[in-house]
Amino acid sequence: MDVLISALEGLNLWWWLGIAAVLLIAELLTGTTYILWPAAAAFVTALISSFVGWPLELAIFAGLGVLFLIFGDRFVKPRLKAGADSGLNMRATYLLGERVTVVSGFTEGRGRVRHGDTEWSAKTEDGSDLAAGSSAVVAALDGTRLIVKA
Template sequence: MDILIGFLEGLNLWWWLGIAAALLITELLTGTTYILWPAASAFVTALIASFVGWPVELFIFAGLGVAFLVLGDRFVKPRLKSGSDSGLNSRATYLVGERVTIVSAFTEGKGRVRHGDTEWAAKSHDGSDLAEGTSAIVDALDGTRLVVKA
C-alpha cells in the first residue's frame, strides 16, 4: 500500500502529460474518438497538477473524463461524422442531377445508362420503360443502381 501511495504522491505534470500522450497514441491506433476524451482530461489534469494534491488530481481526471466523453459523444462526434460523406469512395453520389444516355432499353423499369465512359445499372423513377438512345437525369441512388427520370 505504501508503494501505491508513494506512486500517487509522485504524480506530477510530466506523468499526466505522459498519460495523455499514451492515450492519444492509442486513439490514433483505434480511431474511435472514445479514447480522445480521457486524453484531453489527462492534459487538463497536467495543467492543474502543480497546484493540487493527488486525490484532487484523480478526482479532476475522472470527472473531466466522464464530462468530456458525454459532451464529446453528444456534440463533437456528430459533427465529425457529418463531414465524412465526401463521396471519395462512392463516385456515384456525384452523378445525382447529371444527364445520362440510355444504352439499353428499359424493360420493367430497369436498364443501363452511360455517363461519360462508364455504364451503370439503372431503374426509372416511376417504373416506366425508357427507349435506347434517349437521355435522362439521375434523380437518386439505390445502392449501386442509378434512379433516373426522363
C-alpha cells in the same frame, strides 16, 4: 501501500501526457469517442500537474473526465454524426438530377449509362426501354444502380 503512494507522488507532466497518449491511441483503435474525453482530461491534468499535488491531480482528472464525457456526448457527438450525411464517399448522390447518356440500349428497363468518364448500371423508373445514345436524367439511387427517366 507505501509503493502505491510513492508511485502516485511520482505523477508529473510526462506521466499525464503518456496516459493521454495511450488513451488517444485506444480511441483511434475503437473510434467510439468515449475514450477521447478521458484523454482530454489527462491532457488538461498534465497542464496543471506542476502546480498541485497528486490527490488533487486525481480529483481533477476524474472530475474533468466525467464533465468532458457528459458535454462531449451531448454536444460534440451529434455534430460528428451530422457530418456522416455529407455525401462524402458516396459519389452517386451527386448524380441526382444530372443528365446521363445511354451507352447500350435498355432491355426490360435495364441497361448502362455514362456520366463523364464512368459507366453506371441503370434502370428506368417506369420500366421502359431507352435507345443507345439517348439522354436521361438520374431520378434516384438503388444501391449502386442509378434509376433514370427519359
